[in-house]
Amino acid sequence: MGVPLKQQVSVGWYIIRQRLAGRHRYPLVLFLEPLFRCNLACAGCGKIDYPDAILNKRLSVDECLAAVDECPAPVVTIPGGEPLLHKDIGAIVAGIVAKKRFVYLCTNALLLEKKLALFTPSPYLTFTVHLDGLKEHHDRAVCQEGVFERAVAAIKAARAKGFLVNVNATIFDNMAAEDVAAFLDYASADLDIGAVTISPGYAYERAPDQAHFLKRGKTKQLFRDVFKRGRGKRWKLSHSTLYLDFLTGNQQYRCTPWGSPTRNVFGWQRPCYLLNEGYAKTFKELMEETDWEGYGTGNYEKCADCMAHCGYEPTAVADAVRNPFKLLLTKLRGVRTEGPMAPEIPLERQRPARFLFESMVAKAVTPDGPPANESRSAEGRRASA
Ligand code: SF4
Ligand code: SF4
Numbered sequence: 001m002g003v004p005l006k007q008q009v010s011v012g013w014y015i016i017r018q019r020l021a022g023r024h025r026y027p028l029v030l031f032l033e034p035l036f037r038c039n040l041a042c043a044g045c046g047k048i049d050y051p052d053a054i055l056n057k058r059l060s061v062d063e064c065l066a067a068v069d070e071c072p073a074p075v076v077t078i079p080g081g082e083p084l085l086h087k088d089i090g091a092i093v094a095g096i097v098a099k100k101r102f103v104y105l106c107t108n109a110l111l112l113e114k115k116l117a118l119f120t121p122s123p124y125l126t127f128t129v130h131l132d133g134l135k136e137h138h139d140r141a142v143c144q145e146g147v148f149e150r151a152v153a154a155i156k157a158a159r160a161k162g163f164l165v166n167v168n169a170t171i172f173d174n175m176a177a178e179d180v181a182a183f184l185d186y187a188s189a190d191l192d193i194g195a196v197t198i199s200p201g202y203a204y205e206r207a208p209d210q211a212h213f214l215k216r217g218k219t220k221q222l223f224r225d226v227f228k229r230g231r232g233k234r235w236k237l238s239h240s241t242l243y244l245d246f247l248t249g250n251q252q253y254r255c256t257p258w259g260s261p262t263r264n265v266f267g268w269q270r271p272c273y274l275l276n277e278g279y280a281k282t283f284k285e286l287m288e289e290t291d292w293e294g295y296g297t298g299n300y301e302k303c304a305d306c307m308a309h310c311g312y313e314p315t316a317v318a319d320a321v322r323n324p325f326k327l328l329l330t331k332l333r334g335v336r337t338e339g340p341m342a343p344e345i346p347l348e349r350q351r352p353a354r355f356l357f358e359s360m361v362a363k364a365v366t367p368d369g370p371p372a373n374e375s376r377s378a379e380g381r382r383a384s385a
Contacts, residue, residue: 003195003238004164006123007075007102014074015321025258025287027073028314030101031273033264034059034092036081040108042142044172044212046204046274048081053365055081057265064092067263068099070283077104077128079273084111090118097124104128106168108142112154121162126194128166129155133183137175152191159192166194166238170201172212177225184226188236195238199309200247202274205302206357216297216305216344220249224337231334241331242316243309249341251319255296255306259314261286266364271295273310275302277356298345301353 003011011028018026037055038048048055059067068076076096083089084107096103097120106128119125132141135148158165167187171180180198187196200222203213214222227248237244246253257272267279268286275295280286297303320327 004123010102011074011317014072015317019321025292027071027261027287028259028317029075029077029310030068030071030073031260031262031310032059032064032067032076032078033080033262034064034078034083034086034089035265037085038080038082038108039085039110040082040142040144040147041208043209044141044170044201044204044207046202046207047079049206049208050361051365054265054361058086058088059263059265061088061091061095065095065099067283068096068101071261071263073101073261075102075104077106079106082108082111084115089115093119093125097122100124102126104166106130108147109151109154110147113157116158116161116163119163121164123164126164126166127155127158128168128197130170131167131183131187132170132172133175133179134186137179137183140174141170141172155191155193164194165192166197167191168197168199170199171214171222172201173214173218173222174212175222177222177229180222180226181229184230184235184237185233188234193236195236197238197309200307202306202308203302204274205353205355214305214307216307219247219305219307220341223247224249227335228337239309240313240316240320241335242320242327243313244335245330246312246316247307248335248337250336251316252342252345253312253315253319254298254345255303255311256314256318257295257311258287258290258292260310266360274306274308276360277354278360294351298347298350301347301350304347304350 035058036048036050041048083105086092093103093105101124103125105125107130109129112127129151131148131151132138138148139145155165169183184196187193200214200219203210227244242251245251260273261283262269262273267281268283269276270278270280270286270290271292280289294300295303297306
């Protein structure tokens with residue numbers, strides 16, 4: 001079972017409280033990016049293409065803990081960049097764990113063994129190690145030989161010291177179904193980990209390799225072919241059953257971008273972890289003033305092929321809470337890998353992509369500070385209408 005029972009109960013209770021309070025939009029996972037600097041340069045990464053003035057910025061311990069206080073999400077994921085490059089990462093994690101939030105520290109693991117002494121094992125802390133497949137695929141994805149072996153050695157070292165460890169795999173279109181299945185066999189049987197998170201890569205506009213992002217149709221067929229090979233196997237997947245049913249083309253879901261709000265060195269990123277269209281100064285402003293209807297598949301060109309777990313897992317979880325019998329049935333019969341797929345969301349009315357990156361970065365490196373609200377905020381949309 002992917003997600004520990006303690007976390008399932010805590011998150012379930014949080015969702016019930018939100019629903020009883022009549023909240024339609026609420027966060028599930030806070031993505032806290034304390035820096036963008038990384039010690040790798042992966043071909044599919046859209047997070048590190050910044051000038052040094054931005055790569056040298058850090059969120060302080062106080063800023064990280066203030067973000068956790070602002071945003072009530074029960075789970076805090078710490079991606080980057082490489083969070084282990086942050087000199088205060090031990091204090092940041094300890095502070096969040098003390099608030100009883102479930103922390104997932106995402107790392108490429110190159111520094112993990114060396115930095116383990118900064119952390120204390122806890123049911124609230126999981127290291128999520130980046131592994132995009134078996135050795136050949138992973139080393140190619142991260143553009144460096146030998147990283148797979150170092151990541152596996154770090155996983156073993158962390159487990160030996162009593163830490164919880166997961167693996168996070170991003171899938172690109174140069175991976176065949178049998179390769180993904182072989183990776184899931186290996187990760188589930190040979191690695192002593194809790195679970196694997198698996199997601200099609202989002203087509204970051206700043207990623208060096210634009211040729212290998214999966215289109216929606218291909219994603220669904222690939223995951224059908226993968227899960228056909230998984231029948232009867234006990235793959236340790238961290239996802240909800242209905243998200244997997246969505247990946248295999250059986251659910252027509254709209255994303256829930258507010259489910260995964262993102263705080264980084266610029267501010268609160270609009271609209272989600274994947275898409276950078278400007279910033280709000282506070283979490284409240286992000287939730288209340290973002291034009292959520294302007295995003296998502298069918299609404300915006302940059303969202304057309306997105307099926308990433310951070311956007312759709314909150315949708316699947318909400319669907320499961322609303323439709324427990326659908327969840328039960330899908331669990332009992334397994335994710336369907338044959339037959340007609342759910343209709344695709346039409347794209348004819350999506351608005352064209354806007355390219356704001358250069359101007360946002362230019363503003364962020366000026367003495368006036370980071371850009372706030374250079375985005376499709378509801379107010380801005382009305383003004384330009
Ligand atoms: S994908 Fe992760 S490990 Fe690779 S360059 Fe980007 S932040 Fe670093
Ligand atoms: S589809 Fe949703 S989750 Fe994906 S990039 Fe667009 S707004 Fe973000």
